[in-house]
Amino acid sequence: MSSDFGLDPRRVDPEYDRHGGFPVFEAADPGPGFGRFLTAMRRAQDLAVSADPDPDTWNDAADRVEELVALLEPFQAAEGVGPSNRVPSLPGAGSLLMPPWTVTKFEADGVELQVTFSRYHVGGNSAVHGGVLPLLFDSMFGMVIHATGRPISRTAFLHVDYRRVTPIDTVLTARGWLREAEDRKAWVNAELLDADGNVLAESNGLMIRLLPGQP
Structure with a gap:
């Protein structure tokens, strides 16, 4: 087995920047207002699934959200142009999906x-929804690929074992690493731990390097 640690991915894959128009994500600097916006939006997401106001308040909230949509809609941009997922200093790199x-x-x-x-x-009973953890692990797999200097890859499969209930409102640690690599294939592992070091979930997957022209 071989690994491409330390290599510029463009040396391994000359088509690195041209995989079916796969966007090249460069860091963005949208200013402090974007961080404030994300913080407010994350709190709004929490309240959207937990608040229980009277009908008039829901109508008022809908009016305000529609005003926000009208404010931002003229500025909608293509993937890789807006700051979402392109601000490493912000939680989730500035993506509300993450x-x-x-x-x-x-x-x-x-x-x-x-x-x-x-x-x-x-998902229920104050436990994190089981479908959220694969999203976290899949994102981590992509980070592992970049950290090892391997070229752009996509997930071929991702397996998750749930060991304990994952709690909310507590700081957890996620770790990911490249187990082995051969040609276009990279096998990646990850785990999620609580503050006491208990494994809450663990994952393994296969990442496949894209061929020229593959999106």
Whole structure:
């Protein structure tokens, strides 16, 4: 088995920038207002699934959200142009799709995140929805690929074992690493742990390097 640690992915794959128009994500600097916006939107997501006001308040809230949509709609941009998912200093890199994680390690031998789930992520009984964890692990697999210097890859499969209930409103640690690699294939592992080091869930998957022209 071989690994391409430390290599510029363009040396391994000259078509790195041209996989079916796969966007090249460069860091964005949208200003402090974007961070404030994300914080408010995350809280709004929590309240959207937990608030129980009177009907008039729901109508008032809908009016305000529609005003926000009208404000932002003229500025809708293509993938890779807007700041979402392009601000590494913000939780989840500035993407509301992602759980609000922050990177604490990004090295060839592994990636580590701190993540806190909230009411928005609950599936039932104050536990994180089981479908949210594959999203976290899949994102981590992509980070591992980048950290090892391997070219753009897509997930071929992802398996999750749920060991314990994942709680909300507490800081958790996610770790991911490249187990082995051969040609276009990279096998990746990850785990999610609580503050006491208990494994809440673990995952393994296969990432496949894209061929020229593959989106």
